Structures are given as structure tokens and as C-alpha cells.
Amino acid sequence: MSKGVNLKELSKKLNLSQTTVSRALNGYPEVSADTRKRVAEMAEALGYAPNSQARRLATGRSMAIGHVIPRSIHEMMNPIFLEFIAGAGETYSKHGYDMIISVVEDDHEEDAYRQIASRKKADGVIVHGPASDEHRHELLKELNLSFVVHGRIPGAEEETSWIDMNNRRAFERATNLLLDLGHTRIALLNGLEQMDFAKRRRRGFESALEARGHVADPDLMRSSDMTEPFGCENAMEMLKSDNPPTAFLVSSMITAIGVARAVGQCGLQTGKDVSIITHDDALSFLPNSGEIPIFTCTRSSVRFAGQKAAELLLNMIANPGGKPTSLHLDAELIVGQSTGPAPSR
Secondary structure, eight states: OOSOOOHHHHHHHHTSOHHHHHHHHTTOTTSOHHHHHHHHHHHHHHTOOOOHHHHHHHHSSOOEEEEEEETTOOTTHHHHHHHHHHHHHHHHHHTTOEEEEEEEOGGGHHHHHHHHHHTTOOSEEEEESOBTTOOHHHHHHHTTOEEEEESOOTTOTTTSOEEEEOHHHHHHHHHHHHHHTTOOOEEEEESOTTBHHHHHHHHHHHHHHHHTTOOOOGGGEEESOOOHHHHHHHHHHHHTSSSOOSEEEESOHHHHHHHHHHHHHTTOOBTTTBEEEEEEOOOTTSOOOSSSOSSEEEEOOHHHHHHHHHHHHHHHHHSTTOOOOEEEEOOEEEOOTTOOOOOOO
16 A cells, blocks of 8 residues: 555554554553554554654653764774664664664763653663673663663673673584684684673683683784774784694674785685684675675674564563563574685694
């Protein structure tokens, strides 16, 4: 239908009162799940688009979700954040929610959350990039502001709602694949290890080595913002050493491209002389695709994580007082062209 219906027409089609339809569309818990589902499906089929201002008045909500981003956000968060936001935005739009992105100076992040709560600018927020010593969740609880964490807060998993990839397991599996291929000189190029995800990846790497009777070499472990130069410069230095690695485990596709550049500049061949496994967030602008992907990778879509995080948060807003919920995602291990047996040296 090219022209959408209004609330009155939608209600008539469903044989329900306008109040019931409005409450169903706004996720009120007193409307049964079956009715909410039937109303949502009919609204989509008939092209019903609720008036945002009317929804705000009817629900007392702002009908917006906030994202507060410190200005010094780490470089790798930029593409990851954009892909996450694309996924979250799809979910928001389906439910009639707007998105507010606040870019602030680092020392004004707390003020931004306080303004969101006091001015009722958003009904909830998503917390990005939790650190090992994270405290934002304590402030948000104090402000009574609904939130979902993209990642996990160590020690607060039971009291917060979150969505995260199983980073430790992903890097255990990747390390075991390299060990199965005969590699023992394995380098780790990780993200900033004050971030929780990076710490978990390092633990996965180290525990897989330890379980097979190996010890991680500190000279082959680096952490930083996950950029292409970080990958290239560190890989080049390691490959030119007296006892170079035969394989690299890398936390980002962008960094892995730098590692591959270094391999080529050293006159070596990726997948033959040096193996590379990377984590792939399935970024739309940087696909690792094809019948046989270029990079062997652990893959978990950050866009999908954005969709699901938004769903968790909107459900919390529609059903206040519920218990914290979480979603733990397992990454796929996909074998590509960048890995092969360890060369004899």
C-alpha cells in the first residue's frame, strides 16, 4: 500500500480499540504478547507510521535512545561504532525510536549522562567499550536510566544487561587451529588491554598455549589501537628478528591488512611462509568474503550485535522492573587463504 493508514483505520482493520492498538504498539505489558505481535504485523503490512509527538504524549517517554561517545574514543571504535549504530538504528526505526549521539570531551561524559536523565532526552542508553575498571553502570543506576552494555563489565555480569561476543573462546579456538597446523611461534597483536574485550582475547590466547604445553612469548605480544600501521610496523619488527613468528593472531581486520603488508614487504607469502588469523566484525565496508575468504578469521557481526542490543534495551524500557538480561554470542571460525602448515626453519 503506497499510502499508510492512520491509527483509526488500523484499529478498525484489527477490530480493536484505538487505545489497545496504541498500547500494543508502545509495548505496554498489559497487552498480551499475541496481540502486540498481531498489531505490529498489521501495522507493518498497512504501512502505519505513528506520529512521534503523539507517541511521546501517550507514553510519557522521549522515544529516543542515547549514545554518549568521548571525543578521544580509540581509533578502532570509529568503524566498529558506525557498524554497531547501523544495526541499532534499524531496530530503533522499526519501533518508532530516534537516536541521540552525544560526542563529548572525556571529562564531560558523566555530565552528558546526567543531562540525558534530568532533561529526559532519552529513555535509555547503550554503554560502549567497557573497560576493566568500568564505573559508568554505577552512575546510570543512580540516575535510574535504563542501559545495555555492548561488551561486559567484569564482576557486574549478573547485575547488568549486556551483549558480548565470547572473546576468550574465539581466541582459544584460533590459537588451537594454529597449534594444530604446527605453529608454536605465534604473535598476538591485540587491542588496548585496558579494554575488557582485549583482556579476554589475551586470556584465550595464553590459555590455549598453556593447555598444549607452550608459554606465550612476551616479545611476540603487543597491544594498541587496532590500526593498519600498528599491524604493519609491529609485524615488520618481529619478522626481521632473529627468531621470528610463523603466525600472527590479530584482533582486527584492519590490523591484519597491515600484517599482510609487512609479510609481503619482507619477501614472504601469507598462508605459506606466515599464517594470519584475525577477528572479523563483518564490517560492510571491509568484507572478508568469497568462496575462500582471504583471511582465516573468527567472525561475529557487530551490526547484528547492534540490532540485538537495541532489542534488549527497548524491551527493558517497555517492561521496567525486569531482571537483567544478556546475550553471549559465539564467533564462527572460518578458514581462509591466510593460514597453512608451519614452515620448517
